Amino acid sequence: MASYVVLLRAVNVGGTGKLPMAELKAMCVAEGFDGVQTYIASGNVVFSADRSGSEIKAALEKRLKDYAGKSVGVIVRTAKEMAEVLEANPFRDAPPNWTVAIFLDHPLPADTLDSVRGRQDEQVRLGRREIYVAYGSGMGRSKLRIPCAAHGTARNINTISKLVELAASI
Structure with a gap:
């Protein structure tokens, strides 16, 4: 059985x-996943399962659509992949609560950095299927826009670290 981290997009954020x-x-639990644990109310869950990431994604997307009446974005990473995201953080000296990884389902477009708009003091670096952002003055006043991130979901480094810890304990 593999351990997974699932991140939901736009859940319990901004009303x-x-x-x-x-x-x-x-x-x-109804899907048969083992050791299910949620973390904070923004749509983070870890568990182990004998299914592939794509099977998990499809099953949860269906259940969430039935529940919410609309599509809910679901991003799935193995525990190992999530640990690699944390390890690859290029902004280790930046405050972890002001540094995020934006998780996407697909590889990043070649023009990702060229398409960034509204950058002030933010730093942006690319991962495999993640975009790392260090918000120099915090996220609240940022005007940063990354077009390919529109269908992704962001988690700060503190949250990623906790999810890695939880996934390792399953």
Whole structure:
């Protein structure tokens, strides 16, 4: 059995996509996933399963659509992949609560950095299927726009670190 980290897009953020974490956990248990644990209310769940990432994604997307009445973005990473994202963080000296990885389902377009707009003091680096951003003055006032990130979901380094820890304990 492999351990997985699942990140939901736009759940319980800014008054949109209300989903109690108890409901998310129940969906995962109903799918037969083992050791299910949620972390904070923004749509993070870890578990182990005998399925592929694409099978997990499809199953959860269906359950979430049935629950919410609309599509909910689901990003799946193995525990190993999530640990690699944390290890690859290029901004180790930046505050971890102001540094994020934006997770995408697909490899990044070649023009990702060229398409970035509104950059002020933010630093941007590319991973495999992640975009790392260090917000120099914080996220609240940032005007940064990364077009290919529109369908991704971001987690700060503190959250990623905790998810790696939880996934390793399953």
